[in-house]
Amino acid sequence: VAIFHFLWHWDYYLKLLKGKAVHEKPEDPGEEIITGSEPARKIGFASLVPAFSLGFTALVTQIVLLREFLTVFYGNELVIGIVLSNWMIITALGAILGRKISIRPGTGAFPGQALILLNIIAILVVILLNVMKNIVFQPGTQVGIYHVLITSAILLMPFCLLSGYLFTWLSVTLSKEYKTNMIHKIYAAESAGSVAGGIIVSFLLVYFLKSLQILGVFILINILMILLTRQIRE
Numbered sequence: 228v229a230i231f232h233f234l235w236h237w238d239y240y241l242k243l244l245k246g247k248a249v250h251e252k253p254e255d256p257g258e259e260i261i262t263g264s265e266p267a268r269k270i271g272f273a274s275l276v277p278a279f280s281l282g283f284t285a286l287v288t289q290i291v292l293l294r295e296f297l298t299v300f301y302g303n304e305l306v307i308g309i310v311l312s313n314w315m316i317i318t319a320l321g322a323i324l325g326r327k328i329s330i331r332p333g334t335g336a337f338p339g340q341a342l343i344l345l346n347i348i349a350i351l352v353v354i355l356l357n358v359m360k361n362i363v364f365q366p367g368t369q370v371g372i373y374h375v376l377i378t379s380a381i382l383l384m385p386f387c388l389l390s391g392y393l394f395t396w397l398s399v400t401l402s403k404e405y406k407t408n409m410i411h412k413i414y415a416a417e418s419a420g421s422v423a424g425g426i427i428v429s430f431l432l433v434y435f436l437k438s439l440q441i442l443g444v445f446i447l448i449n450i451l452m453i454l455l456t457r458q459i460r461e
Contacts, residue, residue, distance in 0.1 A: 273455075274401055274404075274405075275412065275413070275416040276416075276452055276453075276455070277338035277339070277342065277393075277397055278394075278397050278412075278413045278414075278416035278417045278420070279416045279417065279419055279420035279423075279452075280342050280420060280449050280452050280453075281342065281345075281390060281393055281394060281397070281417050281420060282416070282417035282418060282419065282420025282421035282422075282423075282424065283420035283421070283423060283424040283445070283448070283449075284342060284345050284346060284349075284390070284420075284424070284445065284449060285345075285390050285417075285420075285421065285424075286420070286421040286424040286425050286428075287424040287425075287427075287428050287441065287442070287445050288345070288349040288386060288442070289311075289314065290425065290428050290429065290433075291349065291353065291428070291438045291441055291442060292310070292349070292352060292353070292356075292383070293307060293310060293311075294433075294438065295352075295353055295356045295357075295438055296310050296356065296375075296379060298356075298360065299356050299357075299359055299360045299370075300370045300374075300375050301370070302375070305372070306375055309372070309375050309376055309379060310375075310379045310383070313376070313379050313380045313383050313387075314383055314387055317380065317383055317384055317387035317388060317391070318387040318388075318390055318391040319391060320387075320388060320391065321387055321388035321389060321390060321391025321392040321393075321394075321395075322391040322392065322394055322395045323391075323395075324388065324391070324392050324395075325391065325392040325393070325394065325395025325396050325398075325399070326395055326399070328392075337396070338393065338396075338397065338453075339453035341389060341392075341393045342393075342449050342453065343446065343449060343450065343453075344389065345386060345389055345390060345393075346442060346445065346446035346449055347446075348385050348386045348389070349386060349442050350439060350442050350443070350446075352382050352383070352386065353438050353439055353442065354439075355382060356382070359378070394413065394417065397413050398410045398413045398414075401413060424445070428441060432444065
């Protein structure tokens, strides 16, 4: 899918590599500021750290929760498919909410607070899954597909809605701040964070730490990133 997407939009990426402006015609005149109609200022590293941390947090949480869901539901590829489907659909809904419900762009503390809240939510979901494994879904019972669908949707909803909302909020806020379309840079930073988080968890932490310990490590990493960002901005 990634290769198909890349080749389908090859011309767009080629223009970016050559340094050419990629113009988009806004449907709403009020969105002109997002489409690069004014000269852009050079974006600082600190501005992209929240997007990097978002990708970092989202993928790490996804890996950890998939492992927990498989354990609780005694699952296979079907459970993985259901969980990932819910994850993408709910995250998309959160991204839509990011366009409908705005938070003041001047609220500089919001990205950091949202990232910490995402970490806390992930830890709570793991705890709830372990409670369900021992109380709700008794050992030896076969959990039905509808239970998997509904339970995973409910548990993932707070995390996925907030992460999708935060991505849109970062894109809109930075686009207004730098007076040009910053979505591609936010997406690139978020993807880089996803790659980094996936590598660290899959090839290192998963062999030495349990789920809650992994999430605990990453909440500390996020706190350090937030402090670093504030120090750079100041």
